[in-house]
Amino acid sequence: MSVMHKVFANLYQDSVSLMQISAQISQLPGIEQASVVMGTATNLSQLRDAGLDNGCQAGPNDLIIAVRGEEAACAAALELAHQRLNSKPAESNNGGIQAPPLVSLEMAAEQQPDINLALISVPGDYAAAEAIKALHLDMNVMLFSDNVSLEQEKQIKLLAQSKNRLVMGPDCGTAIINGLPLGFANVVKPGAIGIVGASGTGVQEVTCRIDQLGAGISQAIGTGGHDLHEEIGGISMLHGLQALAADPATQVIVLISKPPARPVAERILEQAQACGKPVVVNFLGAAPEEVTRPGITAAATLADAAGLAVALANCTPAPATVTTISAEDRQILQNASASLPATRRYIRGVFAGGTFCYEGQLLCQQQGFSAASNTPVKGNSRLADIWRSQGHTLIDMGDDDFTRGRPHPMIDPTLRNQRIVAELNDAETAVVLFDLVLGYGAAAEPATELLALLNQNSSQSRPLLIAHVCGTETDPQQRSRQIAALRQAGVLIAGCNAQAAMWASQIARIQAEKNGEKS
Template structure:
């Protein structure tokens, strides 16, 4: 087993491009692990932690390729990565763009005075300075970068508030602004529903479901996951709420977050009552009575938030909340679980989307199945060893625990797929619950690798496989194509994440009753 490293001096690439190259070379036969990153101190520590080199010499402006595997495979991976980077720099389109491209935010504003949004995707150590520059130039900010301290986040958001601008982020992975998808967004139709979300995959689930129901999105604004902490105070969510309240194209507003600090929640709900438009609030895990107020419709799940918003938009009665398994689905689940062996008792959830992991834990817990997790909800236990499931286990494979030195599973689902297969082979697993997230930046065929692994797994005494696909027909991956491929491989595909979690709980309950 060899570890090989190549460094490119003064070559910057954004993090999404680097994750895509990492994913490509990591799939080469004989490559065990691969990472392509900028040589920041934090990234060098992550390389060392991942066993990809403890003494890499690089500056933050240098690009580092590190691979581990068979020697010949490592050489091929380095060659392919270098080729991808060289082709990107040498293409006629890139040369034309680079010859004309401004080299600073100030130059960009001078070239086009109408520019008012900066998307920043640089290492966290440098992101705050760039965000402040953009705000001083009168630009709103989408801060894709992570590893920004709470104090720094508070400082840049306070500055933004003073200038009547918004900072989406840090760690804002998804937004749709004036119909333009940014980050890991999906292709959805335009319409009268505006969304502000402190969760990237939560925002994706709601906007995709709205599209599936025939309605559309005016704006979808991310805030970053820390925005509703007491220290930050919900600055970005309040700005987004006010902006949508003033937007003539927005007729209904949806707010999405994990439960905020109580004082922050009260502030946001008070503001929502003054919006002058219907507001749907989904604070995952919060009691509905805590969200209920004049002009506000509480939603217990992400899919409820979408369906309530569409009903309010159309002036229709609110549909029933998703609270139980439908009879025809009950029969299907019973049929699929009949062949399970007596030892197969546990739910094993393997998620690329952090919010899907969170919502699934809440729903399974409410059904009586408390699960361990690397990112546990209140009442669930912290998983002692993230690589070893015990009892009911629901993990977020997109968390830093799993992504240090690796691409996010939405970009490269290999590690997630391997975990799904490992859970299948565990004789105590009754049901494997997982997600597929589509959209820009995501893997081009996210079901493909998983289906190949399933084909090599034993067909007898297999646990029930339940998935949900977050996306739309207009996404590059085409939602129905992914669903059809999964069903062909024997996977039960639910209509949304909440339904998939309820299905998994029902399989576990049927199994417990059968072998009581």
């Protein structure tokens, strides 16, 4: 195997574009691994850890293409990446002279004074400075970049607070603002439900579920995963909540987060109670009695949050929780498990969405199945070797452990698919639980490569597969098309992430009973 790289001096591309190019060249025959990144110290370290360094010398403003594989394939991959990076936009229809590219926020503000939102996706070392520039230009900010310290995040958000501006992020991957999907968002109907979420895939799950239930979204505001940390104090969530309370198009508000620091939670709940609109709160894993109060409804799961919000918007009774398994579904799971030998005992979860992995762990744990994970919830154990499952195991494949030098599995599911196959080939696996996340920026046909691998591993003795497809009919990948393809391969399709986790727990219980065990 050869390792090759190419450095382009002073060439910047946003991280989503780089991940998409990485995903494209990774699929080329003869390529084992590929990475297209900016030459920051962190990225250079990650290339070394991934075995792609090859003596590469680059500065933070330089762009690096690094590949490992067969020599001819590596050369072809470098050439293709070069072409993609240097491709020019299509000429205007009138053949006129194109305007010079905007190379700063100041230029953008000068040319279009009405701009009031900056989407920032630069290496983390520079993200805070760019966010501060945008705020000084009186712009709101969506900060897609990660690797921004808590100290810098606090500085940015305090400045935003003083200017009455909103900061979504750092590490904010999803938002829908005035009907415009940003980052990894889905195509959903407009409507009366507004969302503020500290989780990208959590926001995707709730917005998609609301769309599937026939309702729509007014705004979906991301905060970044650290906003509800005690040091930050929920500044962005409080601002978003205030904005939705004042928005005449929003009738119901949904708040989503992992459990915040207690003082932060109290501050948010106090403001939610006083906002004058019904609020649904899903603090994943929080006890309902800690959340419920007049005007606030606690939701046990992401899907329940969507269902409750739709019911409140439509003035209809609250729906049953999605964690209740119907008699019909129990029978389907019983029949599907009948051919599994008693030696197949364990749940193996392989997730692209970090919040889906978190919620899955919580629900399996509540059903008596504590799991090891690379991102364990309280009460679960940390996986000793992330490449090897032990007992019940739920893995977040989008965590930094797996994405150093690689695209996120939502963009390129190759590594995640390989892990699913590894779990299928483990004689102790009873059920493989996984998600498929659709939307802008995600893989064009996420089921295709997986189905090819499943068809190669289609023996009668393999474990069961349960999938949850997070998306809508109007997404570029079309949810029903992905579901139909998976079902044809024998995959059981749950309606939401929570239901998928409950089904997997039921199968583990059936298998435990075969062994005379109590779950």
